[in-house]
Amino acid sequence: MADAILYGVAQKIIESLGSSTFKQIGSIWGVKDELEKLNNTVLTIQAVLQDAEEQQVENHHVKHWLMKLREVVFDADDLLGEFSTHVFRQKVMDGDKMAKKVRIFFSRSNQLVFSFKMASKIKATRERLNEIATDWNNFQLKLERPLKTQDVTKDRDQTYSYIGEEEVIGREEDRKAIIDLLLDFNVKDNVSFICIVGIGGLGKTTLAQYVYNDKIVHDYFELKMWVCVSNDFDVKKIVEKIIESATKTKPENYEMDLLQNKLRKQLNPKKYLLVLDDVWNENEERWCNLKRLLMGGARGSKVVITTRTKLVAEITGTIKSPYILSGLPKDQSWFLLKQMAFGEGQDTIDPDIEAIGMDIVEKCQGVPLAIKTIGRVLYFKTTKDEWSYIKNNELTNVTQLKNGIIPVLKLSYDHLPSYLKCCFAYCSLFPKNYLIDKLTLIQLWIAQGFIQSPENNKQLEDIANKYFMDLHWRSFFQEVEKDEGMNTKFKMHDLIHDLALSVSRSECALVNSNANNVIEKVRHLSFSFANVSFFRKNLSTLVKANKIRTFILACDPWVGVGETMEESTLKTLISSFRYLRALDLHGLKINILSNVIGTLMHLKYLDLSSNDIEVLPSSITKLVNLRTLKLSMCVNLKELPIDIKKLVSLKHLDINGCKNLTHMPCGLGKLTSLQTLTLFVVSKGLVNSSKHCDGLVELNRLNDPRGKINIINLAGVKDAISEFKAANLKEKQYLSELELRWNPEGNDGAIACDD
Secondary structure, three states, X not given: OOHHHHHHHHHHHHHHHXXXXXXXXXHHXXXXXXXXXXXHHHHHHHHHHHHHHHHOOOOHHHHHHHHHHHHHHHHHHHHHHHHHHHHHHHHHHHOOOHHHHHHHHHHOHHHHHHHHHHHHHHHHHHHHHHHHHHHHXXXXXXXXXXXXXXXXXXXXXXXXXXXXXXXXXXXXXHXXXXXXXXXOOOOOOXXXXXXXXXXXOOOHHHHHHHHHOOHHHHHHOOEEEEEEEEOOOOHHHHHHHHHHHHHOOOOOOOOHHHHHHHHHHHHOOOOEEEEEEEEOXXXXXXXXXXXXXXXXOOOOEEEEEEEOOHHHHHHHOOOOOOEEOOOOOXXXXXXXXXXXXXXXXXXXXXXXXXXXXXXXHHHHOOOHHHHHHHHHHHOOOOOHHHHHHHHHHHOOOOOXXXXXXXXXXXXXXXXXXXXXXXXXXXXXXXXXXXXXEHHHHHHHHHHHOOOOOOOOXXXXXXXXXXXXXXXXXXXOOEEEEEOOOOOEEEEOOHHHHHHHHHHHOOOEEEEOOOOOOOOOOOOEEEEOOOOHHHHHHOXXXXXXXXXOOEEEEOOOHHHOOOOOOOHHHHHHHHHHOOOOOEEEOOOOOOOOOOHHHHHOOOOOEEEOOOOOOOEOOHHHHHOOOOOEEEOOOOOOOOEOOOOHHHXXXXXXXXXXXXXXXXXXXXXXXXXXXXXXXXXXXXXXXXOOOOOEOOHHHHHOOOOOOOEEEEEEOHHHOOOHHHHHHHHOHHHOOOEEEEEEOOOOOOOOOEXXXXX
């Protein structure tokens, strides 16, 4: 079911073969016909992928066909990437007159050998694809997609107007009931425990939030705290989260004895409210270990627990019986569906469509998450026939609530455009309840080639942001923290996360502590921990997956232990994964980055943040496809690569917190595509040094930076007026914040913001 990613790779191949670069290469090498034939084959294959994805569920022959196809399509993409990178590198070395230089480049004897070798590889790959493609007729795969999965677009009244997403529908009586329990003072113990029980997607968390933010509740309790527990019932971690919620400050890595003292100081003698959201623990001893630490509050303190299982409620609850949350009543379900399925202000609804809609909400059995996702599917359906098709053909098997919720959610996935399917499936790499940074996700999507080529000079980042907002609008993402621009953090509902896992299982793996879920043909790996010893112990298992395109650490920089990543382990990892598009090594306490990093010709995203690196290897400038380089909080980093100007694709350079940087390298100003430049260090040394840039004039041609730039060491600028004129700061229209600092160690900064 991971063929959304396969479809995205096929689309990337088609775009590559249609580019001017490959047309020139084809003419020069004499392989133009081969490339055109390859393009036609991929186009045909892509056209039947949707039907093949649906048939493979019941047809094992189709499933096997897709597995074979997947390998060849990925190999073809790697081959084309290798071609374009070789030419790109030569272009960087020799200048911009591409056609002329390529001819010179390939006139050399060693390059002639290379070109013949590549030409034969193209032919071999095309023949492999043709052999597989001819089989699709045997399975009677359809070239045209049926009604139920057609990509339909529809103008909206306001772009991404989240109609009804922020409102709580049909839970007023539940809210009152829970508040009555919270305000009940006639209880035996100072601290009481209330359990809200219900199946996934029913709205337990939403109800708890509704109550938590109620004014009466706010005024009644002296202290309110919220902790998302989920599957990992680790008492120490939960205590840390409670302290962080109470103090708004993340506690240091204390031992348990110190942590419990800090917790008691926060709770005693206050009347507090604590919400423990999404609890799965059914081990009574573990619960009692936590409960003992929570008993110090004043009389009237309450702990609200949300859970899917009644056993958890039996273990934890002390107030009467658990509060069993039911589905929404039919009228409220229809009200919610209308908000999702119709434009704002549409009062008149066809009675036939309403009758069908009432049948649909009955199948959803009052589950808000199911109603919302189905509603977003129906938003693009405007006729009675289309609504009937959804009800009669796609919801017929959804008869039981427990088993029906995932098929309902899967239906919403089926109706996504193909370019959104691969983006959503990729999100399975993040753990449940992980707070995902939107900009990081967008950069990873771009690195994998999931974002379709821009039109009308739009940036890929802007198109990716539109993709994100579309998935958000369809209820696949839940916004948690929002700032201006791209600075948004979000989560996926755990059932949505289960859906992402189910549609990406053969392509993506969130590696477990034993690495036993790493298979040879997986293409994307992520780790929810940064344990250096794990990589050393499981190195032989990991390197078997030598065709991976993603290696990311889905954890905070401070999660890892204090051990330093050995250079030999790191070198083996990097050299084994030569097809990587995204590599994340943040927080591993790396001292030395091996020169082998320069062999990752496909690499577009590299995160080395929060490491102990002092100098980057010179080979890093060979990464001509690199778009994102993150070095934030590399506090020992002394300088950037001298030839950084060779990173001609670089869009994002994050060097925030690199306090030991002494200067910016010459040629930085030639990276005219930079959108992110968080820090600019004015040299304290000789400006005309071969290593140092020419001062603020390097900023002159950088007109696309966004967000914030911090310029430091301005005390070293002799002619400030001419330097600032040369920097041309007023033309940087996308810049939202500018910080000027004369002495980086002192409190002398000036901040300019442009709303």
